[in-house]
Amino acid sequence: MAPQDDSYPGVSYVMPVLNEVDYVAGAVSAILRQEYPGAQQLILALGPSTDGTTELVEQLLRDDPRVTFVYNPETHIPVGMNLAVRASEHPIIVRVDAHSELSAGYTLRAVQTLQRTGAANVGGLMNGQGRTPFQSAVARAYNSKFGLGGGAYHSGRAEGPAESAYLGVFRREVLLDVGLYDESLRRGEDWELNLRIRAAGHRVWFDPELTVTYWPRENWRKLARQFFTTGVWRAELVRRYRTKNPWRFFAPPLLVLAVPVAVIVLALQLTGVLSGLLGVIASLVYLAPVAYLLLVVWVSFVREPGETVRDRLIFLIVLPTMHLSWGAGFLRGILRGGRDTLDTSRSAG
Incomplete structure (x- = not known):
């Protein structure tokens, strides 16, 4: 990371983690490589993992003092996100998932976009990638308009106001003002949060120059489970x-x-x-x-x-x-x- 410059607002990265032993080290490494001049911290919302993730996270904590954690015994993403946001120290919140890796320059560009546009939340492109033929096929579907319905952060479009944002880089005070994530939801919490942000008179912004690598589910069973659950909770949001x-x-x-x-x-x-x-x-x-x-x-x-x-x-x-x-x-x-x-x-x- 670059030397700290206090003229830049500090950022707190928040990441829910549960059974991510194959991905969390890459996600954390991509954060720690960000060349952002302001103060930075990374808060992992750690669920009760059973695959060795907890032990790996303990090693990451020992390796770098910028990494800390809050325990999320309920495992649910909105609960973990809220715990991490409340524990954060800085005015900018950068959401990251353990299955994702921020591109070089992501944080600086996102903060500059927040300041330039006056938005409350900015996000960019989800760039699906795969390590196996199956995962690569899922990534191709994520990146396709036909695969996931043409959302801006899947297939891209011109920079401008958006309905929602992938992951998101937020003004912390706005998150607190709208009540953080809805802990009654198990999926679709991002869309619902952005709906409340827009209803409160704030702007959500899409910037295609922001890219995040996303690693999809690795096999057919996990993919089917993930999308079935996502469909259930989308219907709950429709209700x-x-x-x-x-x-x-x-x-x-x-x-x-x-x-x-x-x-x-x-x-x-x-x-x-x-x-x-x-x-x-x-x-x-x-x-x-x-x-x-x-x-x-x-x-x-x-x-x-x-x-x-x-x-x-x-x-x-x-x-x-x-x-x-x-x-x-x-x-x-x-x-x-x-x-x-x-x-x-x-x-x-």
């Missing part, structure tokens, strides 16, 4: 905030509903229950799933530099997993709410 949610969030659950309806119609047609003009009209239900299948195949086999046929086949599995898991979770959440649904993709198993 709470109704029309304030973007329309794109309703596409995956409608697709999930269309698939069984199409199967039922096909069975009725094959058995002769639906025939004639009524059968022709009923065939319209095939349009959505067939169009989706063709689109997935087309997107999967668009050539990317360095991709093999195997990579594209994996991507062909990854996309429907993300969309259908999210949609199924959304339908459950609409019917039952979030309740006690947890993101078990963060477990060690």
Whole structure:
């Protein structure tokens, strides 16, 4: 890090950590390499990990006095974030996840953008990356407009005001004024927080010059769990905030509903229950799933530099997993709410 210059506002990095033994060292290293002139501290909100993360964090604490921690026995991200923010010392809060790595110059650029725009929160691009063919396929989906619905921080657009921000670099006083993260949520806490920030009259800002490397889930089971849980909690947010949610969030659950309806119609047609003009009209239900299948195949086999046929086949599995898991979770959440649904993709198993 650069020598400290007190003319720059101090920053506190806050990071929730649970079962991240393969990623937390990289995330911490990227923070400690930031060449930011102001004072800095890193607060890890450490959950009760079972994969060796706690022991690794203890070593990181010994290696650098700028690293400290708060214990988060409840494991939930919003709870850990609030504990870390309350323990922070500086006027700028930089949120970081253990599955992410800040790019060089991230902090300085973000603070300059805060000052230049007067925003309360700024964020940039999520740059998905993979270490294995499966993880690389998930990363490609994260970076695709088709994969996650076209949010600015996934696919990018011009700098300007935004609905939400990936991770986020905040003015601490604004976080405290709006009541910090909603601890009743288990996913979607960032979107909900940014909604309250904007409702309070502040600005959320997207700066495409800010980039963060994100390492997605490593296998199919964890990916499906993650997206199912995300869908459940997005539905909970729809229940709470109704029309304030973007329309794109309703596409995956409608697709999930269309698939069984199409199967039922096909069975009725094959058995002769639906025939004639009524059968022709009923065939319209095939349009959505067939169009989706063709689109997935087309997107999967668009050539990317360095991709093999195997990579594209994996991507062909990854996309429907993300969309259908999210949609199924959304339908459950609409019917039952979030309740006690947890993101078990963060477990060690």
